[in-house]
Amino acid sequence: MTHHKVLVTGAEGCIGAWVTKQLLEAGAEVITYDLTAHNQRLQLIAPDLSRGRLHHELGRIEDTARLKSLVKDSGITHIVHLAAVLMPYCQANPVSGGLINVIGTLNVFEAARDAGRAVRISYASSSAVWGPEDLYENRKLNEQDSPLPSTHYGIFKHANESSAMVFYKTNGISSFALRPWTVYGPGRDGGLTAAPTLALQQVARGESYTLPVSGPMDLQYVEDVAAAFVAGLFADIDGAHVCNLAGEVIDMRDFVTLVEEIRPRAKGTLAVTGPRVPVANRMDDTLLNRLIPGLPKTPVADGIRRTLAVYER
Ligand SMILES: NC(=O)c1ccc[n+]([C@@H]2O[C@H](COP(=O)([O-])OP(=O)(O)OC[C@H]3O[C@@H](n4cnc5c(N)ncnc54)[C@H](O)[C@@H]3O)[C@@H](O)[C@H]2O)c1
Numbered sequence: 097m098t099h100h101k102v103l104v105t106g107a108e109g110c111i112g113a114w115v116t117k118q119l120l121e122a123g124a125e126v127i128t129y130d131l132t133a134h135n136q137r138l139q140l141i142a143p144d145l146s147r148g149r150l151h152h153e154l155g156r157i158e159d160t161a162r163l164k165s166l167v168k169d170s171g172i173t174h175i176v177h178l179a180a181v182l183m184p185y186c187q188a189n190p191v192s193g194g195l196i197n198v199i200g201t202l203n204v205f206e207a208a209r210d211a212g213r214a215v216r217i218s219y220a221s222s223s224a225v226w227g228p229e230d231l232y233e234n235r236k237l238n239e240q241d242s243p244l245p246s247t248h249y250g251i252f253k254h255a256n257e258s259s260a261m262v263f264y265k266t267n268g269i270s271s272f273a274l275r276p277w278t279v280y281g282p283g284r285d286g287g288l289t290a291a292p293t294l295a296l297q298q299v300a301r302g303e304s305y306t307l308p309v310s311g312p313m314d315l316q317y318v319e320d321v322a323a324a325f326v327a328g329l330f331a332d333i334d335g336a337h338v339c340n341l342a343g344e345v346i347d348m349r350d351f352v353t354l355v356e357e358i359r360p361r362a363k364g365t366l367a368v369t370g371p372r373v374p375v376a377n378r379m380d381d382t383l384l385n386r387l388i389p390g391l392p393k394t395p396v397a398d399g400i401r402r403t404l405a406v407y408e409r
Pocket residue numbers: 105106107108109110111112129130131132155156157158177178179180181182196220221222223275276277278279280284286287289
């Protein structure tokens with residue numbers, strides 16, 4: 097894979113760190129684009145990884161001219177676009193959230209369009225394109241169902257999916273989007289649905305913690321999610337593809353029970369309170385598995401063990 101030069105936006109984030117790790121391990125050259133380059137999460141998950149093929153560019157995803165020149169002048173062949181602000185930020189700051197999440201994504205596609213070479217894009221949409229469970233009959237949702245987002249964040253993500261389709265039809269830019277639900281695992285410490293990972297972090301420290309979200313969530317182990325973004329980036333598939341992602345749906349109370357089974361000393365230290373996430377949680381991932389067979393799906397109990405092992409280290 098050495099001839100691949102991959103730009104990873106939002107590489108300092110949770111998914112970005114795992115994507116960067118997997119790309120470097122696969123032999124790609126990686127340029128990160130983010131507000132910072134402290135590598136904290138990469139250091140957490142891969143302290144011994146060789147960083148010889150890793151370069152950093154600092155910048156804002158809203159900066160159209162910067163992204164265009166970076167993609168054109170650095171010989172980028174692939175982009176994994178993850179830079180974004182998450183649901184609570186977008187609810188509180190819709191204008192700024194829109195500039196980052198919507199204009200930022202248009203910048204990535206326009207930079208690919210004007211690169212003067214074929215550039216493939218793999219990018220993060222979100223299950224937040226789906227509205228609350230009660231808007232749908234009680235069945236799994238596939239990509240033919242209508243997204244009915246109920247948050248600014250979900251509306252922005254849905255807009256990006258539509259823009260990707262227009263860039264394919266108008267400019268022939270192929271892209272691959274995933275709609276993660278709740279990503280968890282080492283490094284997932286920001287956003288509303290960081291609660292399961294924050295709980296594991298506190299268990300590792302011997303502290304108590306109250307999860308501020310309740311009800312069922314679809315938990316997706318971050319290493320699996322990163323592997324799907326990377327596989328989608330290099331898959332030989334033409335078109336603007338948007339895929340649901342499904343992990344394991346678990347009620348947060350059952351999550352706590354499972355953690356207590358795995359680490360009995362955590363008994364009584366975790367509590368669950370607060371609202372449910374207003375997003376349907378029964379996802380059909382047939383399309384993804386048809387496009388890219390054989391993707392990993394770590395059972396939640398294993399994901400909990402692996403996450404604790406990293407935080408206890
Ligand atoms: N974590 C989840 O459960 C989840 C679920 C669905 C979708 N997603 C999507 O996956 C992607 C990655 O999520 P994550 O959990 O790794 O998030 P994260 O918050 O850990 O990482 C996002 C990164 O984007 C960077 N960023 C933010 N604003 C920027 C700007 N203006 N310019 C440049 N960089 C900027 C941040 O510095 C950060 O490093 C996002 O697009 C997110 O919407 C995540």
